[in-house]
Amino acid sequence: MALNKKMHPRNPYKIQPSFKDLAVKNEEFRHHAIIDISGKVSIDFKKAESIRALTRALLKEDWNLDITLPKEYLVPTVPLRLNYILWLEDLVAALKLDDSMSSVYGIDIGTGASCVYPLLAARKNGWRMIGIEKDDTCFNHAQQNVLQNKLESLVKVCKNDEDIIINTNLIESAFDPKPTSFHFTMCNPPFFCSEEDLEKTYKSRSAKCPRPPPNNARTGSSNEVVVEGGEVAFVIKMIDDSLQAKDRIRIFTTMLGHKSSVSKILKYLKEKNITEIASTEFCQGHTTRWGIAWSQTEKLSCESICSEQFADQKKQKTKPPLRYVLPKSNCGTLKTFDSVVSEVKQLLSKLEMQLKCVIKDVKSIGYQVTANCNTWSNQRRKRRDELRKIKEPTEPSGNPSSQSQLLTVTRTADDLTDGPPPKKAKLSETLPLLVFGLIIREEEMQESGTSFVFEMSWLHGSGGKDQIHQIMQYVKNNLK
């Protein structure tokens, strides 16, 4: 199943680009285009030259970037690169910078011959970027690519001859004047630990691992994609280096190519007492990659919120968010948008959820909500238990604390699932139990007049997607 619908909500390649239009616009791509008898235009993804032509054409036509990619070297796939940059935008947005997004400084470790991340980040967002590269050929081409796109004021390419991965000497001298701090590092590390490891991925897999080989041709020299110990060793080294650079760099991030590496890296971060961690999946085409972010100075856990506000649901056929419309006339004392928002925040805080505001407008607000344990199931049972406690003659009747307790209890939901005794949900080793997006909007509706609209979208978490139905029910019961 193609993973495009799980791409970042702002990724323009959620809708597959028209190869026909690309062939009309771009001569090089046209030479690789294949037309079938129904007139459909495609390319042969098993040919490295065709993939190279596609990447060059997308960068040129969509991002005004003219990139030279040496033969035998890695060809970056544009939708994946965009997914990573969009996630960084979310992480940077959560820093709530006083200055605009264009005053952002980022570092790309292992920028490759294409220098694709710095160039895209500079062109798209005006970010100032440093691309660090170890390999001579990659370094030379990366410099050339910056020059031919006239982005040398925003992008600096530095040669790393040291063993150290986050080389602070290099970054400090790249821009004059020096930035007060760098906002992030990013990295697409060499994934493989040996040539054999790499070959295995491109050959049919064994009975133990019967997945088919990748659909696309292999690109990339072993210098670029193989490193001793593979990506786990590389990223562990990067984490060690990040401890020395924590006062200069606010957020460290990396991509991972193997799912099995994710838990190893998260475990290592914990061993180093790094607790501010965020993770994501980059889904595109038939490929999934993983993103990990950590910081010693910032609060993290940013994910992009999926909602109609960010993605055109009709076109992308993604699962629509869970929605509840509450007409203003049914709102009791809550008459203003701000009072409704404040009430919902209080309700969710009572459930020990953490809310992070990620988007705000006069009549709409979006939160990323994180829950680490299940405090919402079996509310009816909890209410009964609490009532029972109140009725027990341990406190004299009329005691003010009993009264206030009773009041609180009456306000809790009475319609939620009743089942076995509530388990304090096990805190997963690595992931929160639930992370979801919540949008609250005031809207004029034909049927109900001015109304408050609530949308919840599951983002990730070990507890599964169904949890948000119970939470929506809880909100409904408490707002009526």
Ligand SMILES: C[S@@+](CC[C@H](N)C(=O)[O-])C[C@H]1O[C@@H](n2cnc3c(N)ncnc32)[C@H](O)[C@@H]1O
């Ligand atoms: C998988 S490639 C990524 C290239 C590019 N960033 C992309 O996403 O297409 C990894 C790159 O890291 C470079 N590299 C490996 N070790 C490095 C180090 N210690 N310092 C800087 N670059 C390094 C390799 O030469 C290679 O170009």
